[in-house]
């Protein structure tokens with residue numbers, strides 16, 4: 001009897017703590033996909049930066065092509081590369097939080113993930129970053145991190161297309177461009193941390209191809225907050 005009660009209790013708690021934020025994310029992503037298709041917009045998003053090599057290269061490319069990106073910053077990397085952060089701010093890109101140390105809210109104790117989220121917000125505030133979006137590391141929320149973000153008044157920065165730019169081997173960039181093309185626009189998840197030259201070049205190449213495709217179809221290229229204002 002006790003065992004059945006215990007299984008039911010843990011099942012209910014798991015549902016409440018992990019599954020309900022995941023379900024909310026699925027609904028939000030579906031809605032985001034619909035808005036992107038309806039409005040014909042392309043949103044380029046970059047996680048885990050800023051970095052010393054890849055981020056400045058990306059900023060050069062975005063400036064050359066007249067586009068703005070949305071950067072989900074890690075607090076620890078903001079602290080180690082403040083000069084790149086200043087460039088991101090000066091060049092008018094959207095800046096948002098991606099936590100302090102990139103803890104997976106499904107793999108660490110819930111209170112540890114809450115501390116990570118709060119520290120990430122505090123670092124951005126300390127460095128004068130005005131932000132309204134949070135993207136949880138690995139896209140994983142638990143009920144406590146969800147509640148923390150809501151209490152701070154930030155919204156969640158989900159995506160509609162995964163670029164695969166951290167995979168080994170890397171996917172064909174054409175397959176990613178075609179996925180966005182099929183959807184008629186979208187929010188593309190990429191990364192601008194420094195790993196190796198091959199991955200760094202892939203992000204740049206994919207960014208260039210997506211912007212060229214946007215130009216061909218006449219899609220509007222905007223930041224994630226801008227598209228959310230459209231709904």
Ligand SMILES: [Zn+2]
Nearest residue numbers: 047048137138
């Ligand atoms: Zn990340």
